[in-house]
Amino acid sequence: MLVESLPEFFIVNLGVFGLIITGxxxxxxxxxxxxxxxxxxxxNVYVYEFLMPPEWLLLYADIGIVVSGIAILSYATETKLPxxxxxxxxxxxxxxxxxVVILLTISS
Incomplete structure (x- = not known):
């Protein structure tokens, strides 16, 4: 399998990297x-898999899920955000x- 030739940290986070590249x-x-x-x-997928994430990363992820939820809800309802x-x-x-946040914390 071709993906097996990639570094372990990339394989483990392939879904995360795929979503970020698409974005x-x-x-x-x-x-x-x-x-x-x-x-x-x-x-949030990345942080969920993180064994002991720092508090600031948990807060960043929590805020991220809220703002992303607002974003997709406004998109679904065709409501413009400020x-x-x-x-x-x-x-x-x-x-x-x-x-950048993921890359900076991936080796932690």
Whole structure:
């Protein structure tokens, strides 16, 4: 199997990386609501598998699931979120931000 030739940390987190890469590819000028949702889910899947996550990571993941839930709910109901929401999400829960957090904590 080809995936077995990858490093162990990548194999274990393949689902997380897949969601983040998908989100990154759809993020052009802003973070779309489906990408926010994918990033929030990816982050929480990663943290759930973390044996002893730091408190700040648990808080970040909890906030991420709330903002991603709001994002996907507004997308499903075709409700526009305030512009500030998108700006804050770009810096905190974009695929790049979530990816960096995961990469920084993956070796912990």
């Amino acid at each position: 990154f590819l759809v993020e052009k000028h802003y973070v779309s609501r489906p990408a926010m949702f994918a990033n929030g889910i990816a982050l 512009e500030g929401y998108y700006n804050i999400i770009w810096y905190t829960y974009s695929s790049i931000a979530v990816g």
